[in-house]
Amino acid sequence: MNLSLAAEEVATFYGKMLDHEYTTKEVFQNNFFSDWRKEMTAEERKVIKHLDKCDFTEIHRYFVDRTAARKALSKEEKQKLKEEAEKLQQEFGYCILDGHREKIGNFKTEPPGLFRGRGDHPKMGMLKRRVLPEDVTINCSRDSKVPEPPVGHRWKEVRCDRTVTWLAAWTENVQNSIKYIMLNPSSKLKGERDWEKYEVARRLKGVVGEIRSQYRADWKSPEMKARQRAVALYFIDKLALRAGHEKEEGETADTVGCCSLRVEHIRLHPEADGRPYVVEFDFLGKDSIRYYNKVPVEKPVYENLQLFMENKGPGAELFDRLTTASLNKHLQDLMDGLTAKVFRTCNASLTLQGQLRALTRAEDGVAAKVLSYNRANRAVAVLCNHQRATPKTFEKSMQTLRSKIEAKVKQVAEAKAELKKARADHRSRGDSRSKSFLEKRGRLLEKLEEQLRRLSMQATDKEEGKQVALGTSKLNYLDPRISVAWCKRFGVPVEKIYNKTQREKFAWALDMAGEDFEF
DNA sequence: AAGATGACTTAGAAACGAATGG
DNA sequence: CCATTCGTTTCTAAGTCATCTT
Numbered sequence: 001m002n003l004s005l006a007a008e009e010v011a012t013f014y015g016k017m018l019d020h021e022y023t024t025k026e027v028f029q030n031n032f033f034s035d036w037r038k039e040m041t042a043e044e045r046k047v048i049k050h051l052d053k054c055d056f057t058e059i060h061r062y063f064v065d066r067t068a069a070r071k072a073l074s075k076e077e078k079q080k081l082k083e084e085a086e087k088l089q090q091e092f093g094y095c096i097l098d099g100h101r102e103k104i105g106n107f108k109t110e111p112p113g114l115f116r117g118r119g120d121h122p123k124m125g126m127l128k129r130r131v132l133p134e135d136v137t138i139n140c141s142r143d144s145k146v147p148e149p150p151v152g153h154r155w156k157e158v159r160c161d162r163t164v165t166w167l168a169a170w171t172e173n174v175q176n177s178i179k180y181i182m183l184n185p186s187s188k189l190k191g192e193r194d195w196e197k198y199e200v201a202r203r204l205k206g207v208v209g210e211i212r213s214q215y216r217a218d219w220k221s222p223e224m225k226a227r228q229r230a231v232a233l234y235f236i237d238k239l240a241l242r243a244g245h246e247k248e249e250g251e252t253a254d255t256v257g258c259c260s261l262r263v264e265h266i267r268l269h270p271e272a273d274g275r276p277y278v279v280e281f282d283f284l285g286k287d288s289i290r291y292y293n294k295v296p297v298e299k300p301v302y303e304n305l306q307l308f309m310e311n312k313g314p315g316a317e318l319f320d321r322l323t324t325a326s327l328n329k330h331l332q333d334l335m336d337g338l339t340a341k342v343f344r345t346c347n348a349s350l351t352l353q354g355q356l357r358a359l360t361r362a363e364d365g366v367a368a369k370v371l372s373y374n375r376a377n378r379a380v381a382v383l384c385n386h387q388r389a390t391p392k393t394f395e396k397s398m399q400t401l402r403s404k405i406e407a408k409v410k411q412v413a414e415a416k417a418e419l420k421k422a423r424a425d426h427r428s429r430g431d432s433r434s435k436s437f438l439e440k441r442g443r444l445l446e447k448l449e450e451q452l453r454r455l456s457m458q459a460t461d462k463e464e465g466k467q468v469a470l471g472t473s474k475l476n477y478l479d480p481r482i483s484v485a486w487c488k489r490f491g492v493p494v495e496k497i498y499n500k501t502q503r504e505k506f507a508w509a510l511d512m513a514g515e516d517f518e519f
Numbered sequence: 520a521a522g523a524t525g526a527c528t529t530a531g532a533a534a535c536g537a538a539t540g541g
Numbered sequence: 542c543c544a545t546t547c548g549t550t551t552c553t554a555a556g557t558c559a560t561c562t563t
Contacts, residue, residue, distance in 0.1 A: 115554090116553085166527090177524090177555095194528095328559090339559095340557080341557060387531085
């Protein structure tokens with residue numbers, strides 16, 4: 001069936017995704033179909049009444065072919081495309097801020113498509129509309145040259161607001177939230193804020209002892225609200241949980257953080273695995289990532305939790321007298337600039353610093369030191385519950401790595417035998433030719449052994465990290481000065497820890513951290 | 520005081536492109 | 542040289558938190 005332009009475009013959004021799991025979900029299908037019908041002409045609507053009677057395979061094939069064709073392009077054609085992209089980047093990807101040319105993070109508006117929410121999102125599959133110039137507000141200084149809207153169009157508004165950092169913004173139709181064009185993490189502005197964030201976290205380190213004695217005292221407070229706050233704060237401090245705002249029901253996936261925990265999300269065990277007063281957490285957090293943990297807690301915490309759960313159903317709020325606003329207000333009183341998330345930053349950075357101290361051995365080679373760093377990084381990722389889906393090809397690539405190791409072990413054994421032979425040969429002959437041959441064999445064995453060491457390290461690393469995402473903590477929670485100082489102290493080139501982009505983002509730390517920096 | 524809004528950080532997945540090895 | 546693998550970059554959703562509005 002030939003479709004109208006609008007209906008066809010929306011159909012392609014679905015057809016493109018045909019081999020994605022999303023299209024098997026009922027919510028996704030229903031939302032898509034309902035929004036698709038809105039784009040149809042009255043005639044189309046009369047014909048197209050059931051999604052399961054629509055066949056998108058031809059559309060799907062078109063996009064598969066197009067991808068293949070793009071991949072098959074000649075070197076020159078690919079180079080040309082690359083140059084065009086670079087030209088766009090140069091023209092639109094930068095701005096002037098306070099006289100400095102700064103890179104923009106996302107300089108393109110988001111294209112239309114089907115909304116891909118995470119977890120059980122009630123709006124998955126809805127149509128995300130195309131952004132028009134008429135939707136976009138431009139923010140730039142009064143004396144600057146205002147960017148031209150595309151021909152025949154106009155901006156929604158041009159304003160000059162010096163109190164915010166965004167360059168352009170529009171409202172997105174699915175969640176009715178504002179989307180922004182902002183600077184790249186390498187910019188001075190973002191760098192300064194990043195530095196400030198870690199300075200606040202360092203200040204918390206100085207007063208956290210006091211805060212702990214305070215909330216311990218509050219566990220016995222006659223006021224229920226103070227008790228709940230004190231127990232919640234204990235979790236945020238000890239387990240690095242997120243604050244956990246109330247969310248509007250039916251608008252987003254059902255996820256929680258500390259303050260929004262419900263009775264159904266924890267189980268109390270008087271004793272578990274030989275430890276007393278154990279709390280078992282099981283809930284979906286940000287991005288619908290499951291948080292599962294069994295932690296022994298102090299007795300008053302346990303007893304308070306029993307109290308909070310009394311006479312409540314599984315769907316009831318655990319901390320019914322507590323909100324993130326009141327918690328943060330309390331924290332603000334304890335330390336200037338303190339909010340719930342600062343605990344996460346502080347805990348993460350201290351964990352990295354402590355783990356590096358515990359794991360690094362000065363006599364190790366660079367590769368082993370980098371492995372130690374990754375282990376320390378991993379400890380933080382586990383603390384913050386940063387997970388990823390096990391890569392689809394994990395088992396396969398693990399298997400190849402294992403066989404590579406086996407092969408290398410054999411090679412080493414052979415090289416050893418060869419070396420032995422060469423040594424005997426040299427002893428009996430004693431000439432320079434057999435000597436240089438012996439040396440050659442020695443070097444070969446060394447090289448192979450080094451390769452083997454590297455491979456087995458790789459294997460350990462891979463297995464331990466298959467479900468752990470290291471990037472998020474590295475980018476957002478670990479004070480880069482800790483890493484820079486560690487690199488300097490142990491003679492590890494910083495490039496082994498931070499790639500180019502990361503070095504640009506952390507330029508401020510590369511400059512300022514000496515080898516004796518302490519968080 | 521509560522709820523809504525706006526601005527910003529944090530998050531994992533997907534796309535992309537360079538390195539590696541058969 | 543090509544296919545596969547793996548690290549990097551891009552994308553945009555989903556949080557946090559302050560401030561505005563009612």
